[in-house]
Amino acid sequence: xxxxxxxxxxxxxxxxxxxxxxxxxxxxxxxxxxxxxxxxxxxxxxxxxxxxxxxxxxxxxxxxxxxxxxxxxxxxxxxxxxxxxxxxxxxxxxxxxxxxxxxxxxxxxxxxxxxxxxxxxxxxxxxxxxxxxxxxxxxxxxxxxxxxx
Amino acid sequence: xxxxxxxxxxxxxxxxxxxxxxxxxxxxxxxxxxxxxxxxxxxxxxxxxxxxxxxxxxxxxxxxxxxxxxxxxxxxxxxxxxxxxxxxxxxxxxxxxxxxxxxxxxxxxxxxxxxxxxxxxxxxxxxxxxxxxxxxxxxxxxxxxxxxx
Numbered sequence: 064x065x066x067x068x069x070x071x072x073x074x075x076x077x078x079x080x081x082x083x084x085x086x087x088x089x090x091x092x093x094x095x096x097x098x099x100x101x102x103x104x105x106x107x108x109x110x111x112x113x114x115x116x117x118x119x120x121x122x123x124x125x126x127x128x129x130x131x132x133x134x135x136x137x138x139x140x141x142x143x144x145x146x147x148x149x150x151x152x153x154x155x156x157x158x159x160x161x162x163x164x165x166x167x168x169x170x171x172x173x174x175x176x177x178x179x180x181x182x183x184x185x186x187x188x189x190x191x192x193x194x195x196x197x198x199x200x201x202x203x204x205x206x207x208x209x210x211x212x
Numbered sequence: 213x214x215x216x217x218x219x220x221x222x223x224x225x226x227x228x229x230x231x232x233x234x235x236x237x238x239x240x241x242x243x244x245x246x247x248x249x250x251x252x253x254x255x256x257x258x259x260x261x262x263x264x265x266x267x268x269x270x271x272x273x274x275x276x277x278x279x280x281x282x283x284x285x286x287x288x289x290x291x292x293x294x295x296x297x298x299x300x301x302x303x304x305x306x307x308x309x310x311x312x313x314x315x316x317x318x319x320x321x322x323x324x325x326x327x328x329x330x331x332x333x334x335x336x337x338x339x340x341x342x343x344x345x346x347x348x349x350x351x352x353x354x355x356x357x358x359x360x361x
Contacts, residue, residue: 106275113262113271113299122262126255129360149298149319150262154358170298173322209303211278 066138066160069093070184073138073162076103076116077192083108086200086207087140087192090120092156094135100124106207115207116140117147121154132156140189142168144208152177162189166197167208215287215309218242219333222287222311225252225265226341232257235349235356236289236341239269241305243284249273255356264356265289266296270303281305289338291317293357301326311338315346316357 069091076089080103088104102120105111114122117139132154140162143151148170151159158180164171171181197204205212218240225238229252237253251269254260263271266288281303289311292300297319300308307329313320320330346353354361 110275111271112273112275112303113267118262122260124261126259126261126355128355129358132358133360145298145301146295147298149294149296149301152294152298153318154261169302206275206277209278209281211282 065096066136066182066184069098069136069138070140070160070162070186072098072101073116073140074186074188074192076101076120077140077189080104080108080116081192081196086203087196088116089140090116091138092120092124092135093138094131099127099131099135104207107203113146115144115147117143118150121150127154129155136160138162141166141193142183143170143174145170145173148174151179158182160184162186163193165190166193169208214245215285215331215333218247218285218287219289219309219311219335221247221250222265222289223335223337223341225250225269226289226338229253229257229265230341230345235352236345237265238289239265240287241269241273241284242287243280248276248280248284253356256352262295264293264296266292267299270299276303278304285309287311290315290342291332292319292323294319294322297323300328307331309333311335312342314339315342318357 072091077087081087086104100123105114142164221240226236230236235253249272254263291313
């Protein structure tokens with residue numbers, strides 16, 4: 064199943080992020096079977112406040128016309144925060160495949176309200192990666208999701 | 213009035229962007245009278261899909277704890293798109309001051325639903341800057357807001 068294959072790219076990005084000391088969330092943007100970009104959370108690596116997994120992926124995919132976004136699927140290891148959901152809405156990305164939404168969820172209702180198709184794979188591998196990271200780095204995680212310690 | 217003063221910083225950023233050949237939208241983030249960052253749309257300048265005025269400003273302000281965002285005001289020359297509104301919601305920024313919302317509006321309802329205070333200054337200077345830019349660069353503008361030509 065190709066959703067599983069593209070989610071592997073997102074998970075691979077998350078694991079690269081973890082190995083860099085970063086927050087393990089990864090993403091991939093795919094249209095017509097072509098991988099347009101991959102990315103990962105770079106808060107730690109680049110001191111970034113806006114490079115979440117999904118936004119880093121969109122940045123790496125580069126400038127694209129609306130017609131490409133509108134036939135694409137965004138794969139992300141973790142349910143999108145409002146920033147990343149906003150990127151999906153801005154560009155009219157019609158479909159988001161989510162590794163897991165047990166450790167975090169914020170925007171799924173908003174995305175569905177706007178007609179975005181969500182597929183939650185509920186992968187134990189993604190849940191475990193986030194649980195271990197959050198337990199070891201609670202302050203960093205709170206910073207990434209805008210929560211006060 | 214200090215809102216006017218900080219909006220001047222956002223307008224100055226928009227004008228710098230225009231002089232660089234970019235899309236003239238600028239922003240500033242302010243807390244307790246301190247300017248934490250300024251930014252401008254860098255789609256053209258950096259080939260960026262995610263550096264809108266507001267997100268570039270947040271990136272330039274750097275990594276901040278939630279308690280700082282939660283006492284800050286974001287100044288932007290143009291009413292926020294969904295990406296930038298998502299950034300406001302992610303970080304719990306309680307107040308957004310908008311130069312104008314006549315040439316574009318997308319997320320004001322969403323922001324208000326989440327309790328964000330919006331102040332629309334309705335500045336002719338901002339309206340004119342966007343109108344002239346959009347008339348001269350319709351394809352670039354459509355790309356920036358995810359609209360098909």
